[in-house]
Structures are given as structure tokens and as C-alpha cells.
Ligand SMILES: Nc1ncnc2c1ncn2[C@@H]1O[C@H](COP(=O)(O)OP(=O)(O)OP(=O)(O)O)[C@@H](O)[C@H]1O
């Protein structure tokens with residue numbers, strides 16, 4: 427049994443019959459996915475399969491037409507995004523969203539201020555314990571030495587680390603990572619994979635990630651869910667998915 431599955435008690439996700447439409451386009455077309463607490467699950471599929479839309483629905487950024495999202499037994503389908511953040515749903519985006527003119531440390535503090543609804547009080551609202559937690563989160567992702575650098579001076583890889591530190595600061599139980607290695611050099615990709623793996627093992631988080639780089643997927647994920655045209659094609663262990671003819675076909679564009 428892995429360290430993660432022993433450590434975790436939270437983060438079990440159950441998505442049931444979810445439908446999300448953009449006009450006539452059913453980007454998510456009746457998806458059901460179950461992810462166990464402490465699992466690291468990859469969602470893969472060709473461009474436009476609906477992966478980011480599924481993540482947006484789990485985070486509450488788009489409203490589903492029907493279906494449900496249940497986290498640790500609580501139905502959060504109609505909850506606003508900020509309420510989900512407080513409940514432990516953290517998200518890093520396909521394109522990193524950080525505050526470019528703030529320092530690395532301030533970015534992590536800003537994530538906390540926003541969650542607490544204290545953004546208008548700005549730094550005055552940050553107490554010693556919060557500063558300490560921010561320091562721990564930055565050390566955890568290897569950014570401790572860059573804490574006073576401006577956000578926009580960071581490399582692509584370090585931006586993603588910062589985004590992950592911002593999520594960790596929020597006591598995530600479920601971490602949604604949408605293409606965490608997109609646009610990275612091979613060296614940055616490998617460092618990011620190692621970071622995600624070590625955070626998952628040490629913190630016992632449930633992680634759901636999308637990724638186009640199959641070497642990343644097969645190295646990280648315990649199980650994979652394959653999406654195609656808004657639906658789930660199959661779910662299984664990496665070795666099982668790798669050999670399926672229907673999965674190969676959709677990637678070759680014949681699906
Ligand atoms: N904000 C939006 N408004 C309208 N249509 C959208 C929007 N976002 C996504 N779509 C459409 O929904 C479908 C699913 O898109 P989505 O971004 O979820 O796919 P994806 O699997 O994340 O793709 P990629 O691998 O390219 O990131 C596509 O047909 C896309 O054009």
C-alpha cells in the first residue's frame with residue numbers, strides 16, 4: 427500500500443452523469459468518474475475531449491446542466507467556487523494564473539487572503555501563523571530561496587511550482603492540475619513530475635490531473651480515465667490503457 431493511501435482520509439470524488447453545455451456543444455456529455463481519497467488519477471484524451479471543462483465543473487467555474495459532483499460525501503454541485511476552495515478544492519490552470527507584479531511570497535499570501543475574503547484588508551490581515559504556513563508551502567515546492575522575487579521573473583516551471591504552493595496554502599483535499607507540464611522544457615517537466623509525486627506521497631492529497639505528455643501520465647498516475655468527445659471511453663491502470671486499440675485510435679484521429 428502506498429504512503430498516500432495510508433495517509434489520506436479526505437478527497438474522495440464522485441462525479442455522476444455530469445453534463446456541461448456551451449450552447450449546442452455538450453463539452454461534457456454525461457460523465458461519471460469516481461476517484462478514491464488519496465488517489466492520483468490522470469484524465470487523458472485528445473484536444474477538445476472536455477477535460478478542462480470537467481475540471482471547471484468540479485471547481486464550480488461552470489454550472490452543469492445536470493448531474494452531480496460529490497466530495498467526501500457532500501454534494502457540492504451548486505456551490506460557488508470560493509465555497510469549494512474553502513472546502514479544499516484547489517486548482518492549477520492550463521496556463522498559470524499568478525499575480526505577476528507581486529513577489530512569490532506575496533502570491534501565496536494573496537491566495538490565502540482571497541480565500542478568507544480578506545483581500546480588501548490586504549497585508550494587514552496576515553498574521554504570523556499565516557506567514558509561517560506560506561513559508562512552509564514555498565519550501566515544500568522548492569521556492570523558498572526565490573520568495574522575494576517578482577512573480578513575472580519566474581521560469582515556466584517555477585510559475586507552476588508557485589501555483590501549486592498557492593493551492594497547498596489553502597489546505598487542499600483535492601488538487602486539480604490541468605496540464606501541469608504544458609510549455610515546459612524536458613528538464614522542467616521532469617522536476618514538476620517529481621514535485622507532484624513527492625507532494626502526493628507526503629501530503630496524502632487526492633490529485634486529478636490532465637496531461638498530453640504520455641511519459642508524465644504513465645509515470646505518475648495510478649489509474650487513468652480516457653475521455654473522448656465529452657464522454658468516458660474507459661478507466662484503468664496505465665498498463666491496461668496503454669494497450670487498448672480504441673485508445674490508440676482516438677489519438678491517431680480515427681475515433
Ligand atoms: N468557454 C468556452 N466556450 C465555448 N466552448 C468551449 C469553452 N471551453 C471549451 N469549449 C469547447 O468545449 C469542448 C471541450 O473543450 P475543453 O477545453 O474542455 O477540452 P480539453 O479536453 O481540455 O482540450 P485540450 O486538450 O485542448 O485542453 C471543445 O469543443 C471546446 O471548443
Ligand SMILES: [Mg+2]
Nearest residue numbers: 477478479520
Ligand atoms: Mg484543456
